[in-house]
Amino acid sequence: MKPSIPKGTRDFLPHEVRRRNYIFDVIRKHFHRYGYQPIETPVMENLSTLTGKYGEEGDRLLFKVLNNGDFLGKADSQQLAAQDSDAVLPQISKRGLRYDLTVPFARYVVMHQNDLAFPFKRYAIAPVWRADRPQKGRYNEFYQCDADVVGSDSLLYEAELTQLLDWVFADLGLRVVIRLNNRKILAGLAEIAGHQDRMMDITIAIDKLDKIGEAGVEKELRERGVDAAAIDTIKQFLGVTSLGKVAPLLEKSAIGREGIGELQAVFDTIGATTSRVEFDVTLARGLNYYTGCIYEVAVDTDSHPGIQMGSIAGGGRYADLTGIFGGRDLPGVGISFGAERIYDVLEELQLFPADASEDLEYLLLCLDEASLAHGFELVGQLRRAGRNADLYPAAAKLGKMMKYADQRNAPKVIIIGSEEVKSGKYSVKTMATGEQATQSLSGLIG
């Protein structure tokens, strides 16, 4: 019986955990710097909290947890005999694994609103579960890293979150393009084109511009029933890359002007950035609940040619977080980092710092049994001095112990025999260079 793990889930080796934590730690550091506070919610939520929040497809992709005990005892035996999964489900399962961090956040805000100070800035870095068909880069269990502020419609937060995106990626050594748009601009575009009711159809089509080109967008618009005059109007927008040039096109739309004004205020506030921050009228973001500014971050392929990886972070403003749970009207804005994709990009570009994979500093090897007690004493002194250190627990052949040091990625090896025990002078080998030096305890911890 060979053990295995469920499809779409992963084990992580120590160096992988450390690299993942390196990314999470950088993101978390900046969340703290910007005053976002950590919250935690249970992995299991009531299905009544989760169901109906992600569309029909989402409901199907929820992992449901079976009720405990005699779970079939109270189920309808006729429905059971008929093998009617849909009818039986609510009778045998009342909990599920969270599907994202947003719905639990909305539930949390409603339940704890009296304990929270608004504007409430929270972050969460935690796994979520989706019963997608597993494929390369898509897992059933994966991490989300979200920061949101709710209870304010100040555009300063849009500017702040753009800065935060910029700083995190600068800190990771990754050059990115941050693209901004505003849903109100897209609404204005639909209005100007005479298709106010078709904003989603139009934005879905123009969102594909970089994939299918202008002719492709035109074809898709036609298939979606947008008339020729409207298509001509829309085409005017496609080539526009500055807010200043899109403004005249939207002069006659109140909502469009509002979107332009908001975005202009955000650009005016941001200040200097490391990343390219660009207006992109074709940026739509799939999620229906966005109502204002929207963001999307991609690797800057001018700086990192050859990287093919879509969006690695994104977000936007929404008018109402908690309405689904009967909460009071709470507008908010949030961003989310795609940590799994960022990991793949940093690995491909070899951008992980050397010390992100291992934090052991010294490994001590003893040449004979008699030196082991000294080795244990010394490793204790190193640890007390704040150094991460380890001791091979027996006197084995040097070759075997050096192989262990290699496998452990120990940066420095200290070899201890009777001479060293007597003199208190240790030969320290730097594994990367092969360099040897003789040091006393004070040198080792100095």
Add this chain to the structure above:
Amino acid sequence: MKPSIPKGTRDFLPHEVRRRNYIFDVIRKHFHRYGYQPIETPVMENLSTLTGKYGEEGDRLLFKVLNNGDFLGKADSQQLAAQDSDAVLPQISKRGLRYDLTVPFARYVVMHQNDLAFPFKRYAIAPVWRADRPQKGRYNEFYQCDADVVGSDSLLYEAELTQLLDWVFADLGLRVVIRLNNRKILAGLAEIAGHQDRMMDITIAIDKLDKIGEAGVEKELRERGVDAAAIDTIKQFLGVTSLGKVAPLLEKSAIGREGIGELQAVFDTIGATTSRVEFDVTLARGLNYYTGCIYEVAVDTDSHPGIQMGSIAGGGRYADLTGIFGGRDLPGVGISFGAERIYDVLEELQLFPADASEDLEYLLLCLDEASLAHGFELVGQLRRAGRNADLYPAAAKLGKMMKYADQRNAPKVIIIGSEEVKSGKYSVKTMATGEQATQSLSGLIG
């Protein structure tokens, strides 16, 4: 419809998350210092991995995850109609939530043995799930913090883990008693008493000494069918508090002598400690799989009177980690911290450092709209200088903003009006003392 969370699960407010992370961070720091490496395993495991590993009771307490899609489609319709939960279960569920971190670790070692260097030192700090009836201090979702080393029977690891326990609690400011025993001493005791086959009965009884007293232990032994002569022999052990005094009693038992020798070696190796480290012949630890040294840590009630909290950490040596999965014979030793209980104790004793609950340093409040742009600029400069800082996003009444600063637990508040914008000198209020000082940007970040 008021939202809720499943019974036995918890939401955590920001200051609670920070305090929990403070504990995890201290434990993690020492794990790293001692060369333990992080691994991660999925929250969901195959039920074939989990089932049968925790006894019948454990199998019942596993949370099982329903198969996706038409889960009843392939189940036996007669068994369904008969509402036979046990028979149907394996047909509709193949995954479950992990019940502890040990079985997933054993599974991991078997699957990745070719990628690991032995002795392999790993730690994991992660939630586990048990469908226990929720009660005060017992949750369905809770954290475990485990460190284990497998692939070595060196007693240096027993000494190292005792040190590690000592250091973690010293770092947390909690005085503890670390009690040590050895299963071989208990086996020797059973042998000397002529009840080699009844070691579990005997140890379960004497483990209760501090709860039910000597008379209670005697009664329990009698009820478990231990004869009077054996009870007299066992009673000789109960008052013994030193290894030196128990040794003569075990002279005739080979396994008993072995246990004494091992424990003596551990005591000889440990060195100076902050905690009281004591031999306790009545310490048994419930888990059957321990075979050598065992540990248990409790709050030192001499230093912290009135704390009633049982074991807050424990562990021991086992002969074979991976046998259950057909792995090769891998002896190991490990410890586990009861983080949830440690939290309760630190809170009761007010031992959390002040900065464990909040890491915001400055909150900026603007008195008028015109100052907001300056406030945004200043908060950005503070953040760039590495300070955790935040800005109230509008010019509201000072009283309202100060209330927000209180709720956010901001240690320092910077108030910005037209004067400050002009002069670049800011009035900084320390919230705890009410003290005010005037500082320029360089003073704020200096």
